[in-house]
Amino acid sequence: MDFVKNRVMQFPRDVYVGHEVLHNLIPIAKNYTKNRKISIITGHNSYGIIGKQIAELLSQENFEVEVLITGDATELNVREAINFIKDKRSGLVIGIGGGSKIDIAKIVSKALKIPHISFPTIPSHDGIASPRATIKREGGYVSEQAVMPIAIIADTSIMVKAPFRYLASGAADVISNITAVLDWKLAARVVGEEYSSSAATLSEYASTELIEKAHLIQPGIEEAVWLVVKQILASGTAMAIASSSRPASGSEHLFAHSLEKHGSGNAMHGEQCAMGSVVSLYMHGGDWQKLVRTYSKFGLSIKAEDYGISASDAVEALRTAHSIRPDRYTIFGTVDLSEGAARRSLEITGII
Numbered sequence: 001m002d003f004v005k006n007r008v009m010q011f012p013r014d015v016y017v018g019h020e021v022l023h024n025l026i027p028i029a030k031n032y033t034k035n036r037k038i039s040i041i042t043g044h045n046s047y048g049i050i051g052k053q054i055a056e057l058l059s060q061e062n063f064e065v066e067v068l069i070t071g072d073a074t075e076l077n078v079r080e081a082i083n084f085i086k087d088k089r090s091g092l093v094i095g096i097g098g099g100s101k102i103d104i105a106k107i108v109s110k111a112l113k114i115p116h117i118s119f120p121t122i123p124s125h126d127g128i129a130s131p132r133a134t135i136k137r138e139g140g141y142v143s144e145q146a147v148m149p150i151a152i153i154a155d156t157s158i159m160v161k162a163p164f165r166y167l168a169s170g171a172a173d174v175i176s177n178i179t180a181v182l183d184w185k186l187a188a189r190v191v192g193e194e195y196s197s198s199a200a201t202l203s204e205y206a207s208t209e210l211i212e213k214a215h216l217i218q219p220g221i222e223e224a225v226w227l228v229v230k231q232i233l234a235s236g237t238a239m240a241i242a243s244s245s246r247p248a249s250g251s252e253h254l255f256a257h258s259l260e261k262h263g264s265g266n267a268m269h270g271e272q273c274a275m276g277s278v279v280s281l282y283m284h285g286g287d288w289q290k291l292v293r294t295y296s297k298f299g300l301s302i303k304a305e306d307y308g309i310s311a312s313d314a315v316e317a318l319r320t321a322h323s324i325r326p327d328r329y330t331i332f333g334t335v336d337l338s339e340g341a342a343r344r345s346l347e348i349t350g351i352i
């Protein structure tokens with residue numbers, strides 16, 4: 001048979017991570033904008049924390065800077081951002097914030113074919129360094145292929161000021177790669193899905209690093225942010241190699257998205273993934289107790305009630321999680337789980 005394999009991999013060109021890397025923004029901006037017109041997409045909080053300062057820095061360097069303060073990554077906000085940037089004729093977009101502002105920047109970047117820079121202010125999930133965007137469309141959040149940021153500036157001295165819960169959530173998002181990779185291997189065996197061992201190994205490495213160093217993930221320590229953000233970047237690279245979110249998104253993410261649909265209380269994305277990874281690892285026959293202990297080392301609970309999620313919502317979310325993304329084969333299979341099976345798995349693992 002002829003050789004027919006091919007894959008496109010997009011990587012960021014410049015990645016700055018660590019203490020006070022903010023100052024690298026000016027030379028990067030000079031490199032990547034032809035018309036010196038820059039749009040910043042940010043939220044109220046991030047604008048106060050650093051967005052305003054960045055806008056002033058760029059203005060002093062004679063860039064024409066426009067700031068769009070927006071909200072969640074909803075279809076409406078995405079459309080507004082596209083129109084705003086079209087109108088301002090910006091040659092570069094900078095997404096400054098947690099997840100949603102960077103997601104909006106990614107989608108705008110794809111729609112208008114202009115580069116964007118990811119400038120995370122909180123290390124809450126692995127979207128800060130990936131070509132995927134999570135957008136709220138009718139019926140809940142969906143993960144979409146967008147474009148990789150041309151540059152990532154992850155300043156740990158800024159991110160350490162964010163509430164610790166965000167860092168714990170970001171760490172959990174990466175640790176939960178462990179079940180994403182198991183699901184991928186399962187899909188390769190069972191349905192013959194294309195599998196990349198280089199992407200899977202890198203994703204597993206990111207997860208293992210944080211499992212081994214979980215006790216170092218503590219509040220108010222910039223090195224803890226460094227530790228987690230490095231593995232967030234590794235996770236993003238794994239997705240770039242695979243040209244898919246597959247290495248970092250399996251059944252645990254299906255459960256997280258299903259929770260969003262059925263009632264996720266106040267649980268953040270990484271916290272939802274943590275619960276998902278525990279129940280998924282249980283179903284895979286892995287050492288799920290070790291995973292629970294790992295999360296507890298940095299104070300992350302896997303109990304649904306701690307997030308205001310009812311047992312019945314958690315059961316329903318698990319039962320139907322497979323239907324969130326039918327093309328993504330995982331341990332959850334292709335039909336609804338029985339209520340008894342879902343309840344039993346959640347009860348044994350202590351989630352409900």
Ligand SMILES: [Zn+2]
Pocket residue numbers: 125126173253269273
């Ligand atoms: Zn995630």
